[in-house]
Amino acid sequence: FTKLKLAIAGKSTVDDAVLDDLEEILVTSDVGVETTLRIIQRIQARVARDKYVGTSELNALLREEIAALMKDPVPMDPAIKPYVIMVVGVNGVGKTTTIGKLAHAFKQEGKSVVLGAADTFRAAAVDQLRIWSERVGVPLVQQGMGADPAAVAYDTVEHAKAKGAD
Numbered sequence: 001f002t003k004l005k006l007a008i009a010g011k012s013t014v015d016d017a018v019l020d021d022l023e024e025i026l027v028t029s030d031v032g033v034e035t036t037l038r039i040i041q042r043i044q045a046r047v048a049r050d051k052y053v054g055t056s057e058l059n060a061l062l063r064e065e066i067a068a069l070m071k072d073p074v075p076m077d078p079a080i081k082p083y084v085i086m087v088v089g090v091n092g093v094g095k096t097t098t099i100g101k102l103a104h105a106f107k108q109e110g111k112s113v114v115l116g117a118a119d120t121f122r123a124a125a126v127d128q129l130r131i132w133s134e135r136v137g138v139p140l141v142q143q144g145m146g147a148d149p150a151a152v153a154y155d156t157v158e159h160a161k162a163k164g165a166d
Helices: 002-007 016-028 033-050 055-071 095-108 123-136 149-163
Strands: none
Touching: 016 033, 016 055, 033 055, 095 123
């Protein structure tokens, strides 16, 4: 949010220039283009609906819209099967917990889920994912420590295809 504060310094209303700055900040912060566009569209709709949104309110608005997006299910194209979600990030940010929660949510929706333990460099990573797969009741594709992560990812997709997983 520091980059956002610097980008909107001296501006009083959320206009196209502010939204362009926000879009650039989100994309360069690895939010992803599709998610960034969804966030920007939601903020644009709120600005249009509320008529006046000051830049001082933008941080709160941004937090609310990101939180709302997190509550929405991940949009899945039913024509793509298996639908692959790859989760990447630095250590300690909650990737494994997020994967477990996504697996649970998708299973609750009646989808068949397969997890792949491609983090083969961190000793606890596979064990943590195994615990989540057992909690949720979904299969886990894994190999030993030091295995090629790409090979694990490939094997996971092949397993999902063979089982007709979503």
